[in-house]
Amino acid sequence: MSTSPETVKADLLEVFSKFKGQREELIPILQAVQERFGFLPESAMSALARFTSVAESRVYGAATFYTQFYFARRGKHTIKVCCGTACHVRGAAPLLEAFERELGIERGGTSNDFEYSLERVACVGSCALAPVVVVDEKVYAHMKAKQVKDCLADYKGKSRSNQ
Ligand code: FES
Structure with a gap:
């Protein structure tokens, strides 16, 4: 754009x-x-x-x-890794690190190709599904670090409405 x-x-x-x-x-x-x-x-x-x-x-x-506003261009897809208590005890930290590693960015950052923005968020209200990752509006339950690659592949090159 x-x-x-x-x-x-x-x-x-x-x-x-x-x-x-x-x-x-x-x-x-x-x-x-x-x-x-x-x-x-x-x-x-x-x-x-x-x-x-x-x-x-x-x-x-x-x-x-308001935290909803951004002053820099964002990725097409927003990945929110929940780091609330329930998700934290079930492995949110290594999960977040796996996303950072895979994307080559840190939390709060946007990938160079503007495909993804990565956020660390507080409880998203689905503790029973911990650890939880929300990509755009889709909730990933019981997410594991080894699933990160496949998760990202689901979105690469696709617009938000294709999901
Ligand atoms: S702590 Fe992650 S959904 Fe509640």
């Missing part, structure tokens, strides 16, 4: 056309921008500030307050 200033500008106009530009719309607009680009491009932030008449620093303040 191109994120040149020109492309971002054209796409932003399209996103903004669905809103009135009111201050109260700041979070929904941030969500819409992120949905469009997969993250919040830097050039979008000043445009958003102008559109909503909110100071750019406040736009950044709002975006950094």
